[in-house]
Amino acid sequence: MPAISTRQQQILDFLHDYHTDRSYMPSIREIQLACSISSTSVVDYNLRLLERDGFIRRSPDISRAIELVCESEPDLVEVARVPILGAIAAGEPIPVPEASAYADEDRDSLALPPELTPRDPNNLYALRVKGYSMIDAFVTDGDIVVLRHTRDARNGDMVAAWLPMQEEATLKHFYLEGDHVRLMPANPDMEPIIVPADNVQVHGKVVAVMRRVAA
Amino acid sequence: MPAISTRQQQILDFLHDYHTDRSYMPSIREIQLACSISSTSVVDYNLRLLERDGFIRRSPDISRAIELVCESEPDLVEVARVPILGAIAAGEPIPVPEASAYADEDRDSLALPPELTPRDPNNLYALRVKGYSMIDAFVTDGDIVVLRHTRDARNGDMVAAWLPMQEEATLKHFYLEGDHVRLMPANPDMEPIIVPADNVQVHGKVVAVMRRVAA
DNA sequence: CGTTCGGGCGAACGTGCGTTCTAAATCCTA
DNA sequence: TAGGATTTAGAACGCACGTTCGCCCGAACG
Numbered sequence: 001m002p003a004i005s006t007r008q009q010q011i012l013d014f015l016h017d018y019h020t021d022r023s024y025m026p027s028i029r030e031i032q033l034a035c036s037i038s039s040t041s042v043v044d045y046n047l048r049l050l051e052r053d054g055f056i057r058r059s060p061d062i063s064r065a066i067e068l069v070c071e072s073e074p075d076l077v078e079v080a081r082v083p084i085l086g087a088i089a090a091g092e093p094i095p096v097p098e099a100s101a102y103a104d105e106d107r108d109s110l111a112l113p114p115e116l117t118p119r120d121p122n123n124l125y126a127l128r129v130k131g132y133s134m135i136d137a138f139v140t141d142g143d144i145v146v147l148r149h150t151r152d153a154r155n156g157d158m159v160a161a162w163l164p165m166q167e168e169a170t171l172k173h174f175y176l177e178g179d180h181v182r183l184m185p186a187n188p189d190m191e192p193i194i195v196p197a198d199n200v201q202v203h204g205k206v207v208a209v210m211r212r213v214a215a
Numbered sequence: 216m217p218a219i220s221t222r223q224q225q226i227l228d229f230l231h232d233y234h235t236d237r238s239y240m241p242s243i244r245e246i247q248l249a250c251s252i253s254s255t256s257v258v259d260y261n262l263r264l265l266e267r268d269g270f271i272r273r274s275p276d277i278s279r280a281i282e283l284v285c286e287s288e289p290d291l292v293e294v295a296r297v298p299i300l301g302a303i304a305a306g307e308p309i310p311v312p313e314a315s316a317y318a319d320e321d322r323d324s325l326a327l328p329p330e331l332t333p334r335d336p337n338n339l340y341a342l343r344v345k346g347y348s349m350i351d352a353f354v355t356d357g358d359i360v361v362l363r364h365t366r367d368a369r370n371g372d373m374v375a376a377w378l379p380m381q382e383e384a385t386l387k388h389f390y391l392e393g394d395h396v397r398l399m400p401a402n403p404d405m406e407p408i409i410v411p412a413d414n415v416q417v418h419g420k421v422v423a424v425m426r427r428v429a430a
Numbered sequence: 431c432g433t434t435c436g437g438g439c440g441a442a443c444g445t446g447c448g449t450t451c452t453a454a455a456t457c458c459t460a
Numbered sequence: 461t462a463g464g465a466t467t468t469a470g471a472a473c474g475c476a477c478g479t480t481c482g483c484c485c486g487a488a489c490g
Contacts, residue, residue, distance in 0.1 A: 007467085022274070023282045024239060027447055039469045044449070046467090059237070063278030063447055063476065067238045111328040115359075116427050135402065138355045138426070144330075158428050187350065209426040211353070212331050213373050222437090242477055254439045259479070261437090278446065278477055 008046050010035050012055060015068060025064040082110045082124045082146060088160065088169050089130035112146065116208040123149040124207065127160070136185035137171040143211045145171065147204035158186065158206040165199050171206060223261050225250050227270060230283060240279040297325045297339045297361060303375065303384050304345035327361065331423040338364040339422065342375070351400035352386035358426045360386065362419035373401065373421040380414050386421060 014034045018026045028043045050056045059065035110126045129143040153159045153174040162169050172183035181200045183193040229249045233241045243258045252258055265271045274280035325341045344358040368374045368389040377384050387398035396415045398408040
């Protein structure tokens with residue numbers, strides 16, 4: 001709302017730039033130098049105005065204690081980064097998450113928004129869905145499913161399961177009942193699959209699904 | 216890889232916490248106080264080790280110039296913020312996005328990860344899905360759909376449509392054919408709906424779907 | 431036993447850096 | 461064009477804060 005003086009805009013820009021490569025703020029004298037101001041008092045004067053108008057916050061008597069409050073605009077959010085390990089399809093084995101994948105930064109990864117991030121953001125990985133075989137879990141071709149790597153599931157968990165005999169990968173709700181496993185589709189209109197417990201490999205539990213719809 | 220001493224972990228934690236509410240770093244003496252260390256030299260000693268092991272970076276002779284390099288883990292990503300306007304269910308009208316909603320910051324909003332963000336992040340809003348009536352679009356109860364507000368859709372777009380006569384909201388692919396509209400379910404197993412063109416109100420086109428699966 | 435070494439103390443030193451005061455230059459508005 | 465408000469100058473002042481140096485203590489080691 002208040003007008004932005006040329007000087008103040010210049011200072012604001014410098015603050016932003018400086019803060020991006022170092023992660024701390026410049027001193028008054030550094031601002032003075034960068035903005036070609038001939039006195040520290042002028043810097044202080046303008047900083048005072050910037051604070052009054054709500055662009056920055058300052059803590060008195062503390063070095064480099066300038067906080068950019070306006071810069072919350074281009075929204076920065078803390079997100080969890082999740083590696084995309086590959087694809088999941090009905091007829092292909094589910095890729096096994098290797099420990100190396102988590103450290104590997106140069107492979108595909110996905111930014112998980114806070115709304116989708118579980119309490120514990122560890123051991124997560126993502127898979128692209130290929131084909132239309134996961135329809136009963138409301139998942140379709142092109143979707144991305146986010147999984148937490150785990151070998152044992154608890155009843156009711158939605159899991160990514162590999163059925164060796166059928167050579168099939170699927171997403172279902174997991175229920176262990178004695179020596180067999182019941183796999184319940186998420187879609188109530190569809191029938192459960194019941195298989196011997198030793199014919200199920202649980203690769204992880206589903207924590208989120210993301211889909212981008214073509215424009 | 217290097218062992219983390221108790222002291223050093225304590226300091227690291229304090230650095231992180233301090234940096235979250237102020238956005239600058241503590242001074243050596245503040246670390247000393249917070250971690251109950253009786254000398255600044257001990258703080259400096261441990262900071263030196265932390266820097267050697269790559270946990271932090273320091274700029275000599277500059278106040279509070281500590282950078283957390285390990286803390287790049289909780290990845291900061293620029294995301295688009297999208298207001299959540301309400302719910303969409305089969306029998307209820309679709310909430311109309313008001314201009315005010317975009318400016319309104321204190322209502323619910325959603326952080327859209329870059330992978331789901333369209334080229335143009337304007338006029339977006341989100342709706343919670345209630346009930347199981349959108350199953351044919353692979354959308355189920357509890358999902359969040361992200362829409363771009365638009366009144367006219369092009370053929371093939373996935374749209375949120377309100378059918379006044381049926382009093383029904385639905386997500387379908389939109390095809391205008393002469394004076395009637397064909398609404399194709401995303402699920403190929405289901406039948407299209409064909410209605411007169413004046414019995415369709417398009418409220419927006421779907422750009423993304425997000426689902427959090429209960430643990 | 432003396433030595434080395436990781437870790438902790440405490441104090442002093444010197445400079446980085448915010449602050450303040452006076453005065454001048456510039457810009458408005460009447 | 462006078463005179464107030466805004467902005468700029470320059471220079472001290474003084475605390476904040478990083479740095480350094482000598483010393484102590486217990487464990488490991490020969």
